[in-house]
Every structure is written in structure tokens, then in C-alpha cells.
Amino acid sequence: MAQVEYKDLLDAGVHFGHLTRKWDPRMxxxxxxxxxxxxxxxxxxTLASIDEAAAAMKGIVRxxxxxxxxATKKQAQEIVTEEARRLKMPFVTDRWLGGMLTNFATIRKSLKKMQGIEKxxxxxxxxxxxxxxxxxxxxREKEKLERVLGGIADLTRLPAALFIVDVKREHIAVAEAKRLGIPVFAMCDTNSNPSDVDYPIPANDDAYKSIRLITLAIGKAIEEGLLERKQDKDDQRLQDxxxxxxxxxxxxxxxxxxTVADDESSPVAVADDAEEQED
Structure with missing residues (x-):
């Protein structure tokens, strides 16, 4: 696993939190x-949290x-979209629709509608x-559906985990995941509540460099999990x-x-044995 170093976090400004008057005491x-x-x-x-989150993420993907x-905030949309597409994972970067997880059956109907329009x-x-x-x-309807649901077009069932950039902004997604028992990995700034998520990563969730560093670290863990899964499949195939x-x-x-037994018990073989015994 590619290790994120202390200096990398420092250079990316991961350590900068919010104003003290805006803090959440739970942080x-x-x-x-x-x-x-x-x-x-x-x-x-932060380093310890990244390692813990990356190990758990790798296990899920494997x-x-x-x-x-x-990640629906402007400074996170581009990097999150790129990384999710590279890993072929679902993503939401425009707007979180209420019920995207808890009312997934309705969301699937919208996805089928979008696919029907495309066809x-x-x-x-x-x-x-x-x-x-x-x-x-x-x-226009196709454009609207693609903007909101394009990132989850290939999603046929609920995801096994969520990676969220700003838990305060994406509180609806966090609440839905919590209700369904889906683990949440998230960047938590000093104004967030880390107890709402399963794997909090304390970090500046406003700076582009900070978001990029943490997202790529999680992306690397997912990539390693995918490679290990492929290796497991290859090993299983060879074993089979x-x-x-x-x-x-x-x-x-x-x-x-x-065949040998049948030859030995054939009539010719029996006759030969009888002749040998008479001789």
C-alpha cells in the first residue's frame, strides 16, 4: 500500500481546520x-485514520x-469524478437525491427511464x-437525468460503503447509509461530527489539495483491493x-x-489359465 507521509499532509494543508468558534467539540x-x-x-x-480506512476499504473491494x-462541493467534484471513473465505481457529484439509498427501487426506475431515452x-x-x-x-430530460444519476448508471444494487468528502454537507447521505447499516468513510473537518461515520479521516475538507490527497489515498487502496481480487480469481481458476x-x-x-481386469477375466484368459493348470 502506498503510504501517505506526514510531509505530504503538511504540504497539502490537511492540518488547517475551521475557525475556533465554528468547531464541533466532538472533534x-x-x-x-x-x-x-x-x-x-x-x-x-490523520495518518493513523488513513491507514485504518485504507485497510478496511481494501477488504470491502476485495x-x-x-x-x-x-462529493457535491465544487472544489471536490472534478477529482472525485475522475478517481471514481478510473476505478469504475459509482459516484454522486452533482446533487444527492433524498432516498438515493433508502428508496433505491425508485432510483432504479429513474435509471431505466434514462436508459430508455438513450436507446x-x-x-x-x-x-x-x-x-x-x-x-x-x-x-433536456436526458441531460437532467445524466447530471444527477449519470455516476450511478451501472449500479444494480446498494453500494457496500460510501466515501464522503464533507459529512456536514452530505448529512442526508450519511443518515441514509447509517439507517441501512452501510459503513461510511469520510473526511471530517473541525466543524464536523466524527461519531456519525464509521471511519472518520480528520482533514481539511475545503482545500482542493487536501481533498485530492485523501481521495487518491483511498483510491489507491481500492485499486489494490481490485488487483488482489483479480489475483484471487486467477488463483482459484488455476486451482479448479x-x-x-x-x-x-x-x-x-x-x-x-x-480394462485390464476385464481382459484377465475374459473366456480366452480363463481357458489359457485352465490349460496351464492341466499342463
């Missing part, structure tokens, strides 16, 4: 000190399940037969092939043994 264990009216996050705690990335638009005969105004309406070959060898040996 006290992760705060190192106060400087110029700003809380400074303890980067040693089991073949999906992790949903959630219709690919059929030029059907699409061009519509009036100009109708085509414009269909196009070896067992199948051994079974074939045993079957062939048994068939050969039965």
Missing part, C-alpha cells in the same frame, strides 16, 4: 492546537462489492419522427483447472484398470 480528540483563531488538526491522527463516492435517441428513425419541441424536451485435471487422470486410471 476535540483530533485537534492538535489553536493558532491565530484556527484549529490545527493532529496529522498523526470481496467484490462497490464503493460509492459522494430511443440512438434509434434515429424514432427520434427524428418526433416534433422539434418534443425532441428538445426529451434531450488442476483439480479438474487430477479428476480426469484418476478417471482415466480407473478406466484403464477396469
Amino acid at each position: 476535540a480528540p483530533y485537534i492538535f492546537m489553536e493558532k491565530n483563531g484556527i484549529h490545527i488538526i493532529d496529522l498523526n491522527k 470481496s467484490g462489492r462497490k464503493v460509492m463516492f459522494v 430511443m435517441m440512438k434509434d434515429e428513425t424514432t427520434y427524428k419522427s418526433l416534433a422539434k419541441r418534443e425532441r428538445l424536451t426529451v434531450f 483447472e488442476e483439480e479438474a485435471k487430477r479428476a480426469e487422470d484418476v478417471k482415466a486410471a480407473q478406466a484403464e484398470g477396469e
Whole structure:
């Protein structure tokens, strides 16, 4: 696992928290000190939290399940979208729809509707037969659905975990995940409540460099989990092939043994044995 170093966190400004008057007392264990009216996050705690979160994340992905990335704040959208697409994981970066997890059946209907529109638009005969105004309406509806649901278009079941950049901003997503028992990995600034999430990572969730560093660290853990899963599959396939070959060898040996036994008990063989005994 690629280790994030103390200096990397320092350079990215991960240690800068919010103004002291905006803090959440529940973040006290992760705060190192106060400087110029700003809380400074303890980067040693951040390093330990990253390692713990990365190990847990790798285990989830290795089991073949999906992790949903959630980051709707402007400075996080680009990096989160890029990393989620690279890892082929679902993501939400435009707006969190209420019930996206707790009412997933309805969300799937919207996804099917979006796929139906895409299919219709690919059929030029059907699409061009519509009036100009109708085509414009269909196009706008498709754009709206893609903007909100495009990142989860391939999601067929609930994700196994959530990675969230700002728990205070994404409180609805956190509440839904908590209700369904889905573990939440999240960046928690000094104005957040770390007890709401399973794997809090104390860090500046406003600076682009800080968001990028933490997101890439989690992304690296997911990538390693995917590679280990692929290796497990390859090892299992080789094992299955070896067992199948051994079974074939045993079957062939048994068939050969039965042939020899049949030859020894044939009438000719019995007659030959009788002649030898008379002689």
C-alpha cells in the first residue's frame, strides 16, 4: 500500500481546520492546537485514520462489492469524478437525491427511464419522427437525468460503503447509509461530527489539495483491493483447472484398470489359465 507521509499532509494543508468558534467539540480528540483563531488538526491522527480506512476499504473491494463516492462541493467534484471513473465505481457529484439509498427501487426506475431515452435517441428513425419541441424536451430530460444519476448508471444494487468528502454537507447521505447499516468513510473537518461515520479521516475538507490527497489515498487502496481480487480469481481458476485435471487422470486410471481386469477375466484368459493348470 502506498503510504501517505506526514510531509505530504503538511504540504497539502490537511492540518488547517475551521475557525475556533465554528468547531464541533466532538472533534476535540483530533485537534492538535489553536493558532491565530484556527484549529490545527493532529496529522498523526490523520495518518493513523488513513491507514485504518485504507485497510478496511481494501477488504470491502476485495470481496467484490462497490464503493460509492459522494462529493457535491465544487472544489471536490472534478477529482472525485475522475478517481471514481478510473476505478469504475459509482459516484454522486452533482446533487444527492433524498432516498438515493433508502428508496433505491425508485432510483432504479429513474435509471431505466434514462436508459430508455438513450436507446430511443440512438434509434434515429424514432427520434427524428418526433416534433422539434418534443425532441428538445426529451434531450433536456436526458441531460437532467445524466447530471444527477449519470455516476450511478451501472449500479444494480446498494453500494457496500460510501466515501464522503464533507459529512456536514452530505448529512442526508450519511443518515441514509447509517439507517441501512452501510459503513461510511469520510473526511471530517473541525466543524464536523466524527461519531456519525464509521471511519472518520480528520482533514481539511475545503482545500482542493487536501481533498485530492485523501481521495487518491483511498483510491489507491481500492485499486489494490481490485488487483488482489483479480489475483484471487486467477488463483482459484488455476486451482479448479488442476483439480479438474487430477479428476480426469484418476478417471482415466480407473478406466484403464477396469480394462485390464476385464481382459484377465475374459473366456480366452480363463481357458489359457485352465490349460496351464492341466499342463
